[in-house]
Amino acid sequence: MDLAELIPHSDEEKFLNVPYNDRWEPLRDIIVRLYMGKYAPGGKSMKISDVAEFMTLHYCFYAAETQYRTKFRKWGVRKRILTSEKEEVVNALGKRTHPGTSTSNVTLHQNDFEKSLDTKQLKRYIKDRIRHHTVETMAPGALSSWNLPYAAYTASFPEHPDPPSPLGTTGTTPNYLNIHSPEAMSPGRQAAGPSPNTQLVHQKAIQDRSSLFLQGRHKELLARCSKEDRIMLTNYLHDFYIYFFVTAKYWGRGPRVWTSEMISILTRSGIDLSGPPTPGSTMSGSSPPISRNRPHKSEAPTNLCRWSIHITDVEFDEMEDYSVSEHDGIDIHDPPSWPKWPGTESRNSLSESILESISASTFTVTPSQDLPISTQLVARSLRGDPSKMLLDVWKFAIMAGNLELLKQLSEDGPPSDIDKIHPFHLAASFLDGGNRCCLVIYLLSLHLDASFAFQHNTNDLGHTILDSLMISILRSHTNVEPWKVNANFNPPNRYPGEEKDICGRWDTDSPAVRTLFEHGFPRIPKEWKHPFCHTAAQAICHNAIAVLGSPLSPNINTLSGLFVRRCSHCGLELKLGPLHTLVVVAYCLARNGMQGESMFGALAILVCLLRLGADVSLSVTMSVEDIIGEAESGTCYHRDVKACDLAQAVPQSEINQWSKDCQTGWSCIIGTLDLAKAGKIKKKLESERHCEDLDLSEWVNQSPEEEVEEPPEIGSEKTRCILETTFNGAHSEWLKLPCGNPELGLLWATIQVELLTYRRVEDGAPWVSENFSMDALKYWLTGESDSFCTPLVERKMVKEYSPCGWFFRSADFSCPIAEEVCEDHFMNMDVYDRTSYIEKPDFVGIWEEYVLDETMR
Structure with a gap:
């Protein structure tokens, strides 16, 4: 900077006609420029004593250094950069990867004056923060929150978010901070690498973003990234989400170690969408605005569902051991055919396997060095406290249903x-x-x-x-x-x-x-x-x-x-x-x-x-x-x-x-x-007849809100309900499920039978079987029919149940199986490739254990 440009050329520029105490404001611009600019020898900034001497010599303005300090405080003028400003500089430059980006291009706008960034001061600050950086402990769920790739994630937010989304204006550069674009390079000139200061800035920015990730502050993390980094990071973490899910889902059988290639074969094969993928997905590099209203052209999954059948004494065949180093004939497309691991192998820690994959990034094709966070810091955090990942392991085990x-x-x-x-x-x-x-x-x-x-x-x-x-x-x-x-x-x-x-x-x-x-x-x-x-x-x-x-x-x-x-x-x-x-x-x-x-x-x-x-x-x-x-x-x-x-x-x-x-x-x-x-069906007909196989008049006519002063007679329906279900505990002192009325019990019993015996096995078939008539139920409930004239009742297809609707002869009345509720086998669900035969739970058994444990306490 040329000091000569600040020397006055006339008495008017010195403001000699203004009273002394009033001259500070007219001379303010000159004083601030002298103090903040690089006007001292060697391109350095002036000290206050130098400013006072210059103003005395050239402007005939006499003031002590203490007066200058007072005015600088009043004007908010300072050479030192605040910690918050240093952080903003790191955040802003950390998102810029253009060749030639440098801390020298940064200026701070202060009181109508643009001052250069003190790069040495910034360098000392960054080095100190890097040196004393503490690796965060991972927050619960930090690894299991990235269930969408970038294209779908952006589409899940409103187009005009309020408040700002991580894709909006949250991470914009503050108004007082100016980052000047680097000079354009001449043709054929090779771009210079980042300066040492810029490398420090990027290192600090990666540390900060890694801390935000570990703390689970994901919206702030994305706001700190450039658009390109947001795309890369979101897709990388979604790749990890898929890897974690697949590993948890099949842990104990099939491949012991999953690679990005194997996961791609399993999760991307067999489906094709007409047209190229939406930009911004993992299959492309840029992300223009997504058209959220265009019709999808994917081939929809089958309309025919699967189903689970609870059975007793489930036995699983033990499969022989094998090695998967070269896939060894395993059909990656056919998980049901995969053999189980030997017992010792399945005991290995899933947490350790996940940690190894994070360290080596074997689950993705994205190079870890290109990421806006440090996988080394993430891995170090997990090694420091492996228990934090255990919560994510539980979460994925639950979501995957393993x-x-x-x-x-x-x-x-x-x-x-x-x-x-x-x-x-x-x-x-x-x-x-x-x-x-x-x-x-x-x-x-x-x-x-x-x-x-x-x-x-x-x-x-x-x-x-x-x-x-x-x-x-x-x-x-x-x-x-x-x-x-x-x-x-x-x-x-x-x-x-x-x-x-x-x-x-x-x-x-x-x-x-x-x-x-x-x-x-x-x-x-x-x-x-x-x-x-x-x-x-x-x-x-x-x-x-x-x-x-x-x-x-x-x-x-x-x-x-x-x-x-x-x-x-x-x-x-x-x-x-x-x-x-x-x-x-x-x-x-x-x-x-x-x-x-x-x-x-x-x-x-x-x-x-x-x-x-x-x-x-x-x-x-x-x-x-x-x-x-x-x-x-x-x-x-x-x-x-x-x-x-x-x-x-x-x-x-x-x-x-x-x-x-x-x-x-x-x-x-x-x-x-x-x-x-x-408590009873309001009949539209004169007759008060009920289902011919039940004499329910005494119990049906009693409102559930009325208390019974005398115990019911032996042989009454309520007594029968209590006696028949007490063995299983439904109305015992410790369980106390409501007894209710037999008409509601009849409905509950037939509903259970329908759920346990019927599925829609082919297109065009009804969603409810012919054994359960919704029309007949409507006529009965509205009083237009004396009884529930549905085949399950009329043909006596239902086994004996208590008046409250529980199948008391079941090993566990709360979750019966088909043979415990049907007089004959009429289930249409024996379709092997769509059926999962699974263990029958023992709800009543664990409920009894609850009560015993509480009693012991």
Whole structure:
């Protein structure tokens, strides 16, 4: 800088005509430029004494150094860079990888003056921070949160996010910081490598981003990255997510070590989408805006689901050992054919295998040195505290449904902080009725503390475990937007567990799913879904029984965290009860469900919840208009409403627009709620006859809300129910499941038989068997028929059950199998390639153990 340019050329420029105390402001620009600029010999900045001398000599302005210091403080002028400014410089330059980028190109705008960055000061700061960097301890779930590749991740956020998303303006450079573009290179000139200072900046930036990753601050992490780095990092971590899932899913059989090539063969083969992949996916390098409305052209999975059949005395054939160094003939496309590992091999630590893969990056083709985080720091963190990865191992074992892995993990006991991943909610979100049914939650109940579900019934989103089961119905069988169910789902706008189908038609590692996500679709399309099927209904019922049937279970009547509304006028929070939520779910199935919806599944869940003690008389303060209608702002619509009132509030004009099957099913749901509320069916005919094989008049006419002053007579239906089920504990002192009325019991028994004996085995087949007539049920519940004239009842196809609907002669009445409920074999589910034969859980057995343990305490 040329000092001569600051020398005045006239007395007017010296402001000699201005009083002394008033000359500071007119001379302010000259004084600040002298102090902040490089006007001293050797291109250095002036000291205050030099500034004072220059102003005295050339401007006839006499002031002491202390006066200059006072004015500089008042003006906010300082040479030293604040720590926050140094961090902003590192953040800003750390995202720039252009050739020629240098700390010399950075200036700071301060009080209308642009000052150069003190690179030596910055260098000392960065070296000190790098030298004293402490590797963070990994936060729970940091490794298991990247379930989408970049293309789908960006599409899951609103196009105009508010508040800013990690893809928006969160990481923009502050206004006071200016980074000048490097000079353009002449043709043929080779780009110089980064300067030593720039290398330090990038090293510090990588450390900072690695810390954010380890702390689980993922939105801030992405905001600190350039767009290119965001794409690379998100896809890299998604590759790891897929690798972790595949390894956990097949741990104990098949390949012992998975490579990126093997995972690609397993998860990307067999599916092709018309047209090139959406830019920004793992198969391309750039990412222009994604068209979120273009129709997908993928080949949808089969519409025919799988199913699970519980059997007793499950035996697994032991397979011979083998080596997989060269695949050794293993068909990577056919997991069912893979042999199990020898017992000693399966005991090896999955955590160690995952740690080795992170260190070597064998699961991806992305070079680790190109990443905006340090895999070495991540690996060092995990080696320092391997227990932190154990939580992710449990999480992936639950999501993948690997029962043997869960058993092995349970041998050492669950991590002390396992509540942070909400294992029961996680299992409900990744429900796999086609292969595992209720066994994941059964194992969790077996190996976690007996009262764990009771103590941790509500997760971070305010959802109960039952809510998570309801969400699985909505995401799999309707096209209801997630944000309408819970505002916390937006962003990102997707349900948890979308990548796993509840009836086993696809999973996280399915080629169709992975290809769909890589093309920029964050949610499963409507075309892949089908009606609420028997596989899903059975899984929901069994898991609800597993969680809510226990004597230490959560309160089934806990208010729901779904469809929560707030009055626009008075601000009152409005929550639903569990049966209210089920009614809304049924409403969504009728209004936004898939073609062919029968409502049988919703009916089955309703009756199951009633059998578990859901209170039909529970009233909640809610606004029907906000749930099923349009409420205008400025008015309080909320009032006390029961579940049956909510169902009856749906306008008939809307019901008339539904399919005939949905209209019939809706009538059955209302009739069932009325039956549970009134204690008997309100007959439209004069006759009060009931099913010919039951004499129920005494029990049916008694309201469930009335207390019996005298014990029932020997031989009465209520006595029979108590005697028949006490052996199994249903109405014993320790379990206390509600007895209820026999008509509801008949419905529950026939529903169980239908779920255990029928599946839609071919396209065009009905979703409900001919043995269970929804029309006959409607006529019975509405009083138009004396009895439930469905084949299961009329042909006496159902084995003996208690009047409350439990099959008391079953080894475990809470989860019977087909031969325990059917008089003859009429199951149509013997289709080997679509059936998973799995262990029958012993719910009652572990419930009894709970009680014994509590008694011993």
